[in-house]
Amino acid sequence: MTREEIALAPNMPKCWNPETKPHKFCPGCGHGLALKMLGEAIDELGIQDKVVFGCDIGCSLLSWDFFNLDSVQTHHGRTTPVITGIKRARPEIIGIAYMGDGGGYAIGAQHLVNSATRNEKVTAILINNTNYGMTGGQMAPTTLPGQKTETTPYGRDPEETGYPTLGPEMVASIAREGAYVARGSIANLRQLKKYLKKAIQNQIDGNGFSFVEVMSSCPTNWRTNAKETWSFVEKDMAEYFHVGEFRVPGQKEEK
Amino acid sequence: MAEAAKKIALTQDGKKASFNLFPELCKGCGLCMQKCPVNIIVWSTDLGVYGTPSVCTNDQDKCIACKTCEMVCPDAAIRIVKK
Numbered sequence: 001m002t003r004e005e006i007a008l009a010p011n012m013p014k015c016w017n018p019e020t021k022p023h024k025f026c027p028g029c030g031h032g033l034a035l036k037m038l039g040e041a042i043d044e045l046g047i048q049d050k051v052v053f054g055c056d057i058g059c060s061l062l063s064w065d066f067f068n069l070d071s072v073q074t075h076h077g078r079t080t081p082v083i084t085g086i087k088r089a090r091p092e093i094i095g096i097a098y099m100g101d102g103g104g105y106a107i108g109a110q111h112l113v114n115s116a117t118r119n120e121k122v123t124a125i126l127i128n129n130t131n132y133g134m135t136g137g138q139m140a141p142t143t144l145p146g147q148k149t150e151t152t153p154y155g156r157d158p159e160e161t162g163y164p165t166l167g168p169e170m171v172a173s174i175a176r177e178g179a180y181v182a183r184g185s186i187a188n189l190r191q192l193k194k195y196l197k198k199a200i201q202n203q204i205d206g207n208g209f210s211f212v213e214v215m216s217s218c219p220t221n222w223r224t225n226a227k228e229t230w231s232f233v234e235k236d237m238a239e240y241f242h243v244g245e246f247r248v249p250g251q252k253e254e255k
Numbered sequence: 256m257a258e259a260a261k262k263i264a265l266t267q268d269g270k271k272a273s274f275n276l277f278p279e280l281c282k283g284c285g286l287c288m289q290k291c292p293v294n295i296i297v298w299s300t301d302l303g304v305y306g307t308p309s310v311c312t313n314d315q316d317k318c319i320a321c322k323t324c325e326m327v328c329p330d331a332a333i334r335i336v337k338k
Contacts, residue, residue, distance in 0.1 A: 003301075003311065008264040010277050012331045018260055021280060022304050022330050028284030032329025189326055219284065226285035 013039030015048045017068045024062040026133075028229055030216025031059060033186045034127055035066055037193040038096070042069075045200060047094055052086050054079040056099035056108070059133040063098060077108010084120045094203055095122040102132050105141040105165040112171070116209050119176040123203045123210040125196070126167060129218040130237065137221030141165040144240055149221070164240060171211045172246035178208030181247040185215040187234045188243065195245070207249045215241055264334065265301060269315030272337045276301075276309055280332035283307030287324035287333060293317050296324060303332075 012018060016039050025031045042048055053069045055061050056079040064073045074082045083095035104112050104126040112124065131149050132138045138151045142164045146155040172181040180202040184192035192214060199210035215237050219229045264275040281303035287310060288296045295318060299311035309332075312318060318335075325333045 003265040003267055006264050006266050006275070007261040008266070008275050008277075008334060008336075009261050010264075010280060010331045011325060011334045016331075022282060022332075025329065027282035027305065027307070028286055029329060033327065036329065036331065226289045229286070230289050 012036075014043050015039050015051075015067050015069060017065060020065045023066055025059065026218075026220045028217060028219040028226060029059070029133075030129060030186045030214070030218070030233075031063065031127060033189060034125070034192070034214045034216060035063055037189055038098075038125065038196055039067065041193055041196040041200060042067075045197065045204070047200070047204070050092070051094045051096055052083065054083045054086075054095065054097045056097075056103035058100040058102050059129075060098055060100045060103065060127060077103040077111045079103070080108065080111040080115045080120075080122070080124055083122050084115055087120065087122050091121075094200065096200070097122060097124045099124070099126050100133070101126060101128045101130070101140050101142045101165075101167075105167055112167075112211075113174065116171045116175045116179065116211065119179060119208040121203055121206055121208060123199050124212075125199070126211070126213045127216045128167070128213050128241065129216045130164075131218055131221050133218045133221055137218070142167075142241075144236060147236075166241070168211060168213050168246050171209075175209055175211075175247060178202075178249045179247050180207070180210040180245075180249060182211075182245040183213045183215065183241060183243055185233060185238065185243050186217060187215070187230065187238070191243070198245075198248075202249060205249075213241075215243070265309075265311070267312055267315040269312075269318045270338075272318055272320035272335050274312050274315055274318060275334040275336060276311065277332045277334075278302065278309050279304050280330045281309040282330055282332075283309055284329070285310075286327050286329070290323050290327045292321060292323060293319055
């Protein structure tokens with residue numbers, strides 16, 4: 001197969017910072033896909049000069065120089081209150097809090113719960129990869145029953161360690177009228193982009209708290225190849241975590 | 256914001272579209288190979304940014320220009336240019 005070399009611009013979202021690419025995430029990491037869809041959503045809404053992007057500790061902090069956006073990095077789930085503060089001080093900006101499942105459901109759960117209860121007008125995006133990726137793949141609140149991790153070498157036993165957190169269901173049940181809550185997956189990127197756009201639009205409209213959980217992949221710590229990675233996201237995770245919209249403003253309670 | 260700077264791409268021409276791969280962005284994760292609906296993406300002898308194999312197509316004429324590989328690439332290392 002003969003291949004020529006030509007000069008061509010990569011098809012990146014416009015709000016990405018091309019100088020920091022290739023980004024620092026592992027090969028096959030779902031963060032890249034989620035951030036690509038977030039970048040395209042920001043491009044399509046045309047709000048690049050108004051967004052403040054906050055990232056949390058963990059793998060998600062590697063996105064601190066990912067975008068050509070005003071960015072802030074905080075620790076242990078504090079990205080939600082920090083973005084809330086920025087939003088309260090400057091109501092014209094659009095605040096996006098980006099975190100992992102450790103930051104959102106474990107050490108920073110109180111911030112997520114209280115922001116949702118107070119119905120803060122910010123957008124929170126949470127990446128669920130069923131483990132703590134940066135520290136080497138320990139059990140997280142979202143680890144599936146029976147899944148092997150560093151700290152559950154025989155598989156997670158729900159009798160001992162409880163059941164995985166269902167975040168969007170929890171947020172949907174405590175959030176007030178006007179909240180937008182959804183769960184997307186990197187297995188369906190067009191749908192994920194639609195959810196992210198709706199979540200940001202919900203904040204622009206000033207309705208209330210917007211929360212999107214993204215089912216993501218961690219091939220490094222799952223020790224999977226590309227085929228097994230897709231099958232884990234599409235089958236094993238989808239059995240427990242259901243994709244869909246849980247709260248849409250202006251609609252009656254569903255389910 | 257100006258468009259992203261041009262990078263070196265390895266290009267393969269086909270009937271419907273050309274397959275352009277950026278070796279300095281490709282990390283060799285293989286996600287695109289699994290998602291290609293016509294199964295034409297294979298490992299290449301050219302190395303990616305981490306010294307792992309990058310990808311190429313074994314018969315670009317079979318490409319249906321669906322851009323699925325472009326969409327599922329976490330690093331934007333693939334660009335499909337339709338004819």
